[in-house]
Amino acid sequence: MTAVIRTEKLTKSYGSHRGIVDVDLEVDQGEVFGFLGPNGAGKTTTIRVLLDLIRPTSGKAFVFDIESSADPAAIHRRIGYLPGEFALYDRLTGRQTLEYFGNLRGGVDKAYQTELIGRFDLDPSRRFREYSKGNKQKVGLVAALQHRPELLLLDEPTSGLDPLVQQTFFTLLRERVKDGATVFLSSHILSEVERSCDRVAIIREGRLVRVDRVDALRDLAHHQVELRFEGVPPVAEFQKIPGVSDVTVEDHLIRLRVLGPITPVVQAAARLGVTDFLSREPTLEETFLAQYGRETSEATEAAEAAAAEAGEAR
Amino acid sequence: MGAQAGSPTLRAPSVSLFSRIYGFGSVYAKTLRDSRLAFIIAAGVLGGMMLVAGAAVGSVFPTPESRREVDKLIATVPSSMSGLFGNPINVGTLGGVMNWKYGPFFALGAGLWSILALSGTLAGEASRGSLDFVASSPFGKRRLAIEKLTAHLTMVGLAMVVLAVCAWAGATIYGDASLGDAIPPVSAIGFALWVGFIGLAFGGLAFVLAPLLGRSGSAGVAGAAMVAAWVSNGYSALAPVAFFSPFHWTANHVALVGQFDWPSLALVGVVAAVLLVAGVEVFARRDLGVTAGLSAPGLPAATLGVGGPARRAFGDQLPRALAWGVGLGLFGAMLAAMVGSLAGQMASAPSFRDVFTTLFPGYDLTRAGDFLQLYAQMLFIFAGYAGATLVAKWASDETEGRLEMLLGTPLARGRWVVGGGVGAFAAVVIMTAGLALGIGLGAVSGGVEVGGAVTGTAALGLYAAAMVGVGIAVGGFWRTSMAAEVAAIVVTATFLIDLLAPPLRLPDWVHQLALTAHMGKPMIGIWDPAGIVACVVIAVGGVALGAWGIRRRDIG
Numbered sequence: 104m105t106a107v108i109r110t111e112k113l114t115k116s117y118g119s120h121r122g123i124v125d126v127d128l129e130v131d132q133g134e135v136f137g138f139l140g141p142n143g144a145g146k147t148t149t150i151r152v153l154l155d156l157i158r159p160t161s162g163k164a165f166v167f168d169i170e171s172s173a174d175p176a177a178i179h180r181r182i183g184y185l186p187g188e189f190a191l192y193d194r195l196t197g198r199q200t201l202e203y204f205g206n207l208r209g210g211v212d213k214a215y216q217t218e219l220i221g222r223f224d225l226d227p228s229r230r231f232r233e234y235s236k237g238n239k240q241k242v243g244l245v246a247a248l249q250h251r252p253e254l255l256l257l258d259e260p261t262s263g264l265d266p267l268v269q270q271t272f273f274t275l276l277r278e279r280v281k282d283g284a285t286v287f288l289s290s291h292i293l294s295e296v297e298r299s300c301d302r303v304a305i306i307r308e309g310r311l312v313r314v315d316r317v318d319a320l321r322d323l324a325h326h327q328v329e330l331r332f333e334g335v336p337p338v339a340e341f342q343k344i345p346g347v348s349d350v351t352v353e354d355h356l357i358r359l360r361v362l363g364p365i366t367p368v369v370q371a372a373a374r375l376g377v378t379d380f381l382s383r384e385p386t387l388e389e390t391f392l393a394q395y396g397r398e399t400s401e402a403t404e405a406a407e408a409a410a411a412e413a414g415e416a417r
Numbered sequence: 418m419g420a421q422a423g424s425p426t427l428r429a430p431s432v433s434l435f436s437r438i439y440g441f442g443s444v445y446a447k448t449l450r451d452s453r454l455a456f457i458i459a460a461g462v463l464g465g466m467m468l469v470a471g472a473a474v475g476s477v478f479p480t481p482e483s484r485r486e487v488d489k490l491i492a493t494v495p496s497s498m499s500g501l502f503g504n505p506i507n508v509g510t511l512g513g514v515m516n517w518k519y520g521p522f523f524a525l526g527a528g529l530w531s532i533l534a535l536s537g538t539l540a541g542e543a544s545r546g547s548l549d550f551v552a553s554s555p556f557g558k559r560r561l562a563i564e565k566l567t568a569h570l571t572m573v574g575l576a577m578v579v580l581a582v583c584a585w586a587g588a589t590i591y592g593d594a595s596l597g598d599a600i601p602p603v604s605a606i607g608f609a610l611w612v613g614f615i616g617l618a619f620g621g622l623a624f625v626l627a628p629l630l631g632r633s634g635s636a637g638v639a640g641a642a643m644v645a646a647w648v649s650n651g652y653s654a655l656a657p658v659a660f661f662s663p664f665h666w667t668a669n670h671v672a673l674v675g676q677f678d679w680p681s682l683a684l685v686g687v688v689a690a691v692l693l694v695a696g697v698e699v700f701a702r703r704d705l706g707v708t709a710g711l712s713a714p715g716l717p718a719a720t721l722g723v724g725g726p727a728r729r730a731f732g733d734q735l736p737r738a739l740a741w742g743v744g745l746g747l748f749g750a751m752l753a754a755m756v757g758s759l760a761g762q763m764a765s766a767p768s769f770r771d772v773f774t775t776l777f778p779g780y781d782l783t784r785a786g787d788f789l790q791l792y793a794q795m796l797f798i799f800a801g802y803a804g805a806t807l808v809a810k811w812a813s814d815e816t817e818g819r820l821e822m823l824l825g826t827p828l829a830r831g832r833w834v835v836g837g838g839v840g841a842f843a844a845v846v847i848m849t850a851g852l853a854l855g856i857g858l859g860a861v862s863g864g865v866e867v868g869g870a871v872t873g874t875a876a877l878g879l880y881a882a883a884m885v886g887v888g889i890a891v892g893g894f895w896r897t898s899m900a901a902e903v904a905a906i907v908v909t910a911t912f913l914i915d916l917l918a919p920p921l922r923l924p925d926w927v928h929q930l931a932l933t934a935h936m937g938k939p940m941i942g943i944w945d946p947a948g949i950v951a952c953v954v955i956a957v958g959g960v961a962l963g964a965w966g967i968r969r970r971d972i973g
Contacts, residue, residue: 156821157971176827184825190818192733195721203723207826246822256825 105132107254107285108153112162115148122148124309125162130287130302135280137300137317138289145309146289147187150256153287154184166254180208183252185243187259187289191231197242198227204246216249222271236263248275255279255286261295273299326361330372331379340371444551444561448538448568459530460576463523463612464583467515469917471587474514475598504671511588511598512673516608520673521647521664523580523608524615528643531573531620536636538565539700540627552705559701566624566693573613581609584673600673607672607682614685618663619643621692628700648751663688722840726823726833730840734810738844741803742851745796749852752796753859753870756788760864763788778919785865786941789856793873793940794915796852797880797933801908804881807844808888809901811837816898820972830972831964834893838960841885849878865940873939879952883932884908886959893963894970 108130115122123145130136140146151157153164155175164171166178191200201220205211220227223241231239240263247255255276261269276286276299290296296303297317304314313320330336336357342350344367349360361368365382372380507513539562542548552558584605592598623639630638646662649655659665663685670678722732763770764783773782780787814820814837823833853874860870884904892900911931918928928934932955935948 151821151973154825156824156973175824176829179825180827182825184822186818186821186825188818189822191822192729192819194733194736195723199718199721199723203729204822204826206724207726207823207828209827243822247825 106130106165107132107167108136108287109165109168110149110153110162111164113149113152113159113164114161115145115152115157116160121145121309122160123152123306126306126309126311128304128311128314130285132285133280133283134301135276135286135288135299137296137303138287138306139291139293139296139303140306141291144306146291146306147258148309149306150184150258150287150289153256154179154182181253183247183250183255185247185255185257185260187262189243191239191242193232194230196228196230197225197234197238200231200242201227201245201249205249208250211250215251216245219245219248219275222275223268224271237265237268240264241268244272248279251279251282251284253284255284255288257286258289259291260288261290261292269295326365327383328359328361328365328368329379329381330357330359330377331355332357332376333378337375340375341368344368344371444564445568448565449571452534452568452572455530455534456572456576459527459572460579463526463576464579466519466523466526467580467583468587468590469913469921470515470519471511471584471591472921474511474518475591475593478509478514479593504668506671506676507597507674510596510674511592512584512600512604512675513671515584515587516671516673520608520611520671521651523612524664525643525647527573527576527612527616528619529616529640530576531569531616532623532636532639532643534569534572535566535620535624535696536627536639537632538569538624540632540635543705548705557701558705559697562697562700566697569620570617573617577609577613580612581605584608601675604672604675607670607677611667611670611672611682611685614682614689615663615667617689618685618692619646621689621696624696625692625699627696628703726828726836727839727843730811730837731843732840734807734840734844735847737806737810738847739851741806741848742854745799745803745848746851746853746855748799748855749796749874750855750859752792753789753856753865754863755859756785756792757862757864760785760788784941785863786869787938789860789863789865789870790873790938790940793877794933796877797915797936798908798912800848800852800877800881801884801911802905803848804841804845804884805888805901805904805908807841807881807885808892808904811841811889812892812897812900814897815892815973818973824972830967834889834964834967835960838885838889838963841889842882842956845878845881845885848881849874852877866942869942870940873942876936876939876944876948879949879956880933880936882956883952883959886956888959889963890959890966891963892967893960894966896970 106129108128110126110128113126113128114124126145126149128149138146138149148157152159153166153171155171155178158172167181169178171178192203195203197220201216205216223245225238225241225245229238231242234242240260244260247257261272264272273295276288280286288296288300300317302314302316303320305312305320330341332355334355336352336355338350338352338357341347341357341359346361346363347359347368348362349358351358359368369380505513505517508517539548542551552561581602582605584600585602588598588600592600619639619642622642623635626635626638629635645658647664649658650662650664650668666684667678667681669676670682716735720732720735722728722730760783763773770782774780777791780791782788782791814823814833820833824830853871856874857867857871859865860867884907887907888900888904891903911933914927915931915933917923918931932948932951935945935951937943937945937948
């Protein structure tokens, strides 16, 4: 499959501040690729390097096999871009704004533009400064979509949109992908990545920590299991099963976490006379938190402990 | 005291010393912090001008004979222009000359500062949206307004202290006590109080209007009122209007020569206080950020320019260009209409003409055209600042976050810069056309040769275009957030060099650094090709440099 986006050891530093470090990424044609990470992880920096808005400190970025800084206009001709934060011309109406961005691309299909305006339920006659945050976002989305780009680079695209419009947006994305377009969607909202993306990359502190299919990331995660027994729960039997951790007991209920295959836990439960069994497949959010949360919570706990100690000392 | 159920007593966390020192301890402290640069500029310009003017006057009129001559001759000043300058009393002394020749400009400068600060301190923050956050803090809107206002008053007070010290020091350093040049502390304080009160009166007007009209509307009205008050006091034909002018009320308060009119000064202070208190009340009672606005007539959709980057840039610049064109046109019309009578009076008072020949060498002020050219030298600074504001508008594509989306299209960086430059140059043409129209209309009644005067305004347009080039070069090559500021600094430096280098007898090469020293006298048909070529090269070269430079740097 052809890679639409490819980066090789892509690094961007802002003086002494970290941007992204050694990012290797490939996004194939026709896929919806989620770029997931907490605020400040380097998502926007990566997109801005791909667009040649900023230049890499080292490494290379290719879009449509064109190096990003070699011929950015050739890349921009084929993409649609929605920045995470943007402002447009206060005095222009929504329609004039869209007309201008259409003209910068040599004109767009007016019928499709009108269709997009209608589907997003946007009133194009109002001046940009009069729009609410959500309506401004709709103008940006139409501007990014109206020329039917081959690649959509969307930075936090659902910011400010109500759930109904979000639904419309994801439907439009699917239609674009069906027509052969590729989508690179940056977000920190896990549920939207989970529901719309084929593959996801997780970036943290400027480095890619994982790139995989959404399903695979789910499999990677733990299972949360609850077991109910009539008598005293046989805790020790479960604690010795490989992959089991975080075992807690509450009356007749055992809660535990299973990493890897769940079959040994199921077999043990059946053997020990379980009366109720509940296993929950983790959401991507839980996967994400499992990936990131541990260090964060450890750090938080350490800080809280230190603060508590200091308080006692006083 | 026991805590009541449901309302637990909370101990307010203390504000750290670091926060207090760094300006994050309160709205007052934060406003002081935000005003640092404005204070440095205002205090530096006012204090510096006082020292420089002291040095200049001391060097131009160093002998008792020259002082006596000046004192005698200034008494013949035509009534029609007595108030455009100050009241000519004891002009043979350093304080007298400074109060007469420069006094109103100190007051106008202080007024401009207060208008910009007080129109923007709340309204500007409201339009940005940050005021909602501040106003949701646990204290009322009234206190918020008072803290903001008090911070500005503190800064004005400090700047006036600097001004008073510089007035006293300038006279001590450069003056000759035997010629009556000494400016005692009470005179320096009296002058600084006058400057500060006049400034605060017009700043107060902006402050009271800001919640109603927004930042630009209130600043525009207050600025127009200030200029009208100054001109009405100076131009005899407008004498009836001068009744409302603080400049007129305080005409007899010539503090630098020891002539005080404290009641009139107190009246200005009371007016300022009333306006400032009213401003606090209006802000406290009105909805936050809801203004009536001063809606200018909308421009036709065709002028908005959505066909391409140059047309869009021009469409964006057009309201600003028209505003400058109308403003400068009106000012130019007034000046051009006035110069005929001024030149006539100058011709009928040879002694007065001699004084002005000393002050403004190279000008035959018995001719209306020369008089207009003299005023055109002042118009250069306005034209330059107009260019700087056009640069600011161009730069706003990047500083306000539009550029990223624009460059996400096939629009190349260099093309964006060139388009912006072309749009700004077209805006300069519009502005210059407005000025030319005004000067042309005024010249008809002012006895000036109309063709020459109208053609001469092209020099002002060329200078503005050059400043656009400077700003775009800085914005393209370095950063857009500094582009307009650098252009404005170049304009200010050029003005000061051109103004002060001759009286300070600085080396000629210093004077030659000022672009405006190479423009000839275009209002009377004398053009200096070197200046024209320099303007064109700076304008076009600046845009080219910006287009080249922006390819090398990160956006945003």
